[in-house]
Amino acid sequence: MREFIVEADGGSRGNPGPAGYGAVVLDASGGETLAEAAEYLGVVTNNVAEYRGLVAGLRAAHALDPEARVHVRMDSKLVVEQMSGRWQIKHPAMRPLAEEARAVFPAGRVTYEWIPRAQNKHADRLANEAMDAGARGEQWSASDSTAELRSAADGGARAAGAGGAADRAAKDGADVRAARNVAAAAGTKSSSSPSPSVGWAAPPDLGAPATFVLLRHGETPLTPQKRFSGSGGTDPSLSGTGREQAERAAKALAERGTVQAVVASPLARTRETAAIVAGRLGLDVVIEEGLRETDFGAWEGLTFAEARERHPADLDAWLASPDVAPTGGGESFTEVAARVEEARERLVRTYAGRTVLLVTHVTPIKTLVQLALGAPPESLFRMELSAASMSAVAYYADGNASVRLFNETSHLR
Structure with a gap:
């Protein structure tokens, strides 16, 4: 049985305000990007956008293999806890979206994990691209100049150890060093990268907070x-x-x-x-x-x-x-x-x-x-x-x- 990772995010500039979602489907074994989805939603709340991103990611995974197992990773504590059944869904607008997400795969084949926002950059980027496209009156489409490079970077960063990064780099016709350079340019980090510096050791070039x-x-x-x-x-x-x-x-x-x-x-x-x-x-x-x-x-x-x-x-x-x-x-x-x-x-x-x-x-x-x-x-x-x-x-x-x-x-x- 195939296993996928779905990472999803949503945002609303105003809450409620102009909103969009982004979702990416990754191969669980190698980390390579298999599918991307993003959409401008008009004026909705942040929570609605998060749920819409989850539904889109699950549907993209289902289209690849309806028999697969899926592990969802999101930086929305609310969505993760509600979909895991640990929190009640009190808001009436959220319940239909949660039911829509549950209906994509049979119960038991989808698990959920909360991750920090810094580990959800791929989906966050897609959501912001969708919102930017909506502000221009356009539909979202993958950027020829960045999508492929960023997908390679995300795959390399998530692969298990240097071997996984090398496998991904080989698929893209590049060596491990090039893959790491792309990851650095995209703002991602590999599994061997140090944690962000804390307190007095913070780098001086972070800009105004x-x-x-x-x-x-x-x-x-x-x-x-x-x-x-x-x-x-x-x-x-x-x-x-x-x-x-x-x-x-x-x-x-x-x-x-x-x-x-x-x-x-x-x-x-x-x-x-x-x-x-x-x-x-x-x-x-x-x-x-x-x-x-x-x-x-x-x-x-x-x-x-x-x-x-x-x-x-x-x-x-x-x-x-x-x-x-x-x-x-x-x-x-x-x-x-x-x-x-x-x-x-x-x-x-x-x-x-x-x-x-x-x-x-x-x-x-x-x-x-x-x-x-x-x-x-x-x-x-x-x-x-x-x-x-x-x-x-x-x-x-x-x-x-x-x-x-x-x-x-x-x-x-």
Whole structure:
């Protein structure tokens, strides 16, 4: 029985916005590229584009051999976990796409693996080519100048050891050194390449990072009472104190003069905070769904003590594991981390080299800091974030991140 690897990716420039997907089918034994697929989708969300890429990749594999086994590799934690059956598919728009993907091959013949974005460059490139073609009013087609070289590079990079790279190079009529040169030019790395340098050892020529200034929204009437206030509650607006805090943050950011764009969670308190700041800076506000606060389910509006009194066992389980969701259909921290990570990847791509203000909530800010530090999930309980506080994280081209500021409140005093 033949075995294929399917790598798929999708992107949306705006979420929702102009979107496209890319997918590639690889031979599992040698790593050579067998088929590519990409398409401009018009205006859809990032998650829809990711699922459409998965479906296209599976169909391309099925066309090559309907009896094959397939191993899917994607950098979308959401799609991988949902298709593996570990996460529920709550969004109604995702369910038909998931069923469409499951229908391509019989159950048991497709497995799923999450990979970092840096290992999904081939599919990511195809998705961006499709979006670029759509922006020009054209249909995607493989680039004669780069597709063959990049396919050779991807095959060489994924082959098992130098023997696999040599086999791929021989098929393309080149020697191993030429294959490695192509891989370097394409931005890929072979299995023997060192890991990206970290921290102080990072190379000096990475260019300006994407810098996210993380602003927690101002106070709402629930904030001083320390009540659970997520994305599943009453969606409160800012209080008078919260609006004053937003004005002070806007003044401080205007004086610094470094923010080039403003992105906000869709909830009322973040949109209101962002509007105050953006008005002062003369910028528009872009909404990013992935930055919304955790859905706390049945705990919405309760204090911690009230949640403890009503749901003691559930609260203990939630505190003990990031995979446990709040009572009544809330989101686990693992689920929140997956969508925040996807939002981060989209924003890093969109705002590479720029400084962006992200107006969001406690959990997304803590999650971005936790991911940047490589800290364990329980670190979320060891961070304190004040209303209207500022934090900052910089993201470099090699995938490394640097936490530059945390819970800064001097502008409020």
